Amino acid sequence: MNGTVVSAEIDAGTRAIDLIRNTFGLTGTKEACGQGECGSCTILLDEEAVHSCLLLAAQLNKTQVVTIEGLEKNGELDILQQAFLEAGAVQCGYCTPGMIMAAKGLLLHNPSPSTEEIKEAMSGNLCRCTGYKKIIEAVEMAAARQGVDT
Numbered sequence: 473m474n475g476t477v478v479s480a481e482i483d484a485g486t487r488a489i490d491l492i493r494n495t496f497g498l499t500g501t502k503e504a505c506g507q508g509e510c511g512s513c514t515i516l517l518d519e520e521a522v523h524s525c526l527l528l529a530a531q532l533n534k535t536q537v538v539t540i541e542g543l544e545k546n547g548e549l550d551i552l553q554q555a556f557l558e559a560g561a562v563q564c565g566y567c568t569p570g571m572i573m574a575a576k577g578l579l580l581h582n583p584s585p586s587t588e589e590i591k592e593a594m595s596g597n598l599c600r601c602t603g604y605k606k607i608i609e610a611v612e613m614a615a616a617r618q619g620v621d622t
Contacts, residue, residue, distance in 0.1 A: 473498070473532075474542030482529045489513045491529035492539060500540035500569045504598075511597030514570035514577075515539050521577030523596070540569035543576065552576055552614045559610035563601030571597050575611045584615055 473496060480495045492498045492515065501524060502512040508523040515524045516538040517531075543550035549557070552572050562568050571594065578585055578593035585593065590611045591604075599607065 473537045474539060480529075484528075484530070486529040487525060488515070488527035488529050488532055489524040491532065492524060492537075498539045498541050502566055502569060504566065508596075509598070510567070511570040511574060512567050514573040514597065516573055516577055516580075519577065519580050521574045521593075521596075538573075538576075540573060543572070550576070551618050552579070552610070555610040555614040555617065556607070559606045559613055561602065561606040561610040563599070567597060567599045567601075571599065571607055575614065578611070579615055579618060583618060585611070587612065 473492075478496065480491060482491060482495070489501060489503050492501050493503070501515055503525055504510045504512040506525050508526040511523065513524040514521050516522075517527070518535050543553060550572075552575050556562055556568060556572060561571075574594055574597050575590070578590065582589060587608060590608050594604070594607065594611070
């Protein structure tokens with residue numbers, strides 16, 4: 473998880489989000505709907521954006537899991553995190569970790585997405601505070617910068 477090998481003894485019915493938040497203390501991953509409808513709980517599982525409220529914790533066994541906390545490296549924000557700040561794509565912040573993780577999943581597989589591809593990738597994430605314009609702009613900004621910054 474986030475580049476570190478971890479283990480935990482869990483009950484068979486433990487959800488991934490509960491393992492992440494309650495066992496490992498990674499509270500950046502949020503739960504809002506608990507039904508995979510809002511995207512607040514999005515994590516990367518083997519570089520794919522997934523809703524952790526829909527997964528059993530056992531499904532994380534022998535996988536690479538990245539949460540919002542895993543994007544920051546050596547005290548520096550990820551390109552996406554920085555772009556969200558600069559574009560003003562953060563309001564209350566509750567949906568922001570899931571939005572960023574969904575965008576990260578997109579950029580890992582498509583480093584130069586079109587606006588329509590960004591909209592499609594972000595369609596599983598809901599924000600009740602903003603219009604999506606600044607969020608899309610932030611993802612476009614990060615996509616443009618990632619080739620320069622890497």
